[in-house]
Amino acid sequence: MRAEIICVGSELLLGDITDSNTRYLALRLSQLGIDLHYSTTVGDNRARLVDCLSRALGRSHIVLTTGGLGPTDDDITREAIADLFGESATVDETLARALREFFALRGIAMTSNNLKQASLIPSARAVPNARGTAPGWWVTREGRSVIAMPGPPGEMQHMWENEIEPRLQRSDSVIRSRTLKLFNISESLVDNLLKPITPSRNPTVAVYAKQDGIHVRITAKAANDAGALEAIEPVESDVRRALGEFIWGSDNDTQESVVAALLTSRGTTLAIAEAVTAGHLTSLLAAAPGSESFLRGTLITPRLDGASANEEDCVAMARHALQQFGADMGLAVVGCAVEGTDEPMNEIVVAVVGPSKERVTTGVYRSRPHRVRTLGAYYGLHELRRALSSD
């Protein structure tokens, strides 16, 4: 089964906004085993949109559109679909009533323009939009479908997950993947270590450099979930054998969620001293579930990044934070630029202290100045996780 995406909106072609809908839909389709050969962006122009729709329907089984369902004259997706199928849209009384109630409830005046959003052609079925005023359209003709969804990602994703995906005729195969996440190892080293042990076709193994480290993604295509997971399993074991010491999580794990789960399960409280990371580490960790129960406080002294970054000072800072906030553990991250190299290098020192023990490490990273805050934050979380895991 083949699908195709058409994103509608002149704002996308003026560079006003970045399109995130294509990536979202591409990922969902690939997980369903539905092939995606093209995605097209077109402006708010009825003739050009009809042209795109017609070509798409000629080569794909499912045509998904996003955008152009608003109440203004610029919104032309409904009109273009009506043109495509040679039908006329009329106001649907059930949809119009729902729309009037929506506006009355909010005490907002409804304009006649809004009635556009209650219109349908005879072949279209309205798709409920729980997050906005524009229902989607679903038109099926001779086994092929055009499905029109709203442009705002929150509305579109909610509609896709609740109204569209559950009703799509399943493909005869599924694609599943497992992502292993690593830190403190380079992308090229991962690549070299994996090359001899990974198959080339199914499953495939891909390596990505991300802000929180290196991600290794194993992807399998099979007749069903069980088959895909069975194909992934031996490859995952091989990768874990080769790179286990660098792996800190998988799939939806983040470094902060892994550390937060460890602190929560142990009932350990934490105090932080940040120099080079200037609040970025605390900000990340505070967004993790349960952080209010273990985060005792943070002291940021931005001026410390400058001069020196020695291990002794770093341990002293961690211990000072632990005492000031009365926590079980103290974490400190300091750093400085390394002099005398051609490329920008940063030295980052991390100390983790408990009441009776301490651990301090220094890492040297190639990075531009603005990246050092992010890098330092992940390095700090990495060392904290190692300290917690080795207890």
Add this chain to the structure above:
Amino acid sequence: MRAEIICVGSELLLGDITDSNTRYLALRLSQLGIDLHYSTTVGDNRARLVDCLSRALGRSHIVLTTGGLGPTDDDITREAIADLFGESATVDETLARALREFFALRGIAMTSNNLKQASLIPSARAVPNARGTAPGWWVTREGRSVIAMPGPPGEMQHMWENEIEPRLQRSDSVIRSRTLKLFNISESLVDNLLKPITPSRNPTVAVYAKQDGIHVRITAKAANDAGALEAIEPVESDVRRALGEFIWGSDNDTQESVVAALLTSRGTTLAIAEAVTAGHLTSLLAAAPGSESFLRGTLITPRLDGASANEEDCVAMARHALQQFGADMGLAVVGCAVEGTDEPMNEIVVAVVGPSKERVTTGVYRSRPHRVRTLGAYYGLHELRRALSSD
């Protein structure tokens, strides 16, 4: 003049990565006054890419491709362009020599695959790539051009700015815009206040809700820069008259850059106490130019968000931070959820204190829990800016 973009890469159609090249190129083209009617994404498939290229060249004067210029068999943009023009690619000795030097300098073995990147068809001119190994291709036939650029955004943007844009035949019009940035006012109120005073065609006025507030963008099309700026000027004056008290900056300003400039120009140092924002405010401000000279330190006490957020405590926290870090000013942001409402609401209190005066304000914002950190940080910066401006 009409342009069209074709992004090449199966990873884009599997949802592995978000395409940011389209937005970048769309913005640059609109600033040049070149119309963009379509942008298409296609996978690593030679026949499908030739089909897209052929259609694009039939309806647009300039066809820009990104991606598919790597050394592997999956990279098929060069081959597809050769097919399109019915020419054969051969290795260009000058390009091959440069490539060999690139690898030798880095001590990396060059594979025969890499020679693909030194190939050209007779009609193509190589476009230097200062950031990578893949040169671009520029082919002109009968007044129409196909320009192939690499996919990685850093390489593509550098090539565009240095090699492509300066050599494009200028359009007979330019598009220029001015963005005014506001805080503490709703998008719909801005919309209503602007409606009676804004023209509908040229310049156009658009309103966007962003994380740091509301942006009002005035865009004019004219024969040249001076004409566009002249058309923007009276509209900008009207917007400033209507909304001046909410405007904190324009164009590339950020709230943190505006505050940083004020603190730097006055030689005022700052200490911060963060509760609800958990380091996010300091992290933003530390990224602004000159922050190392005015940021004295921050105290984060995440547990304060919970119970209460009264103005007295907030002032006390700001004063405590000012004293602990020996700064000229103290800024504190605390917050709590508002009970008994249907929608999630947050109360945010901001205090700004100096040696002899203080200022404290409370705002109530509709927001989901994860948004309150960002909102609180911008609200804190906003109040700090107001305090600095009113001195």
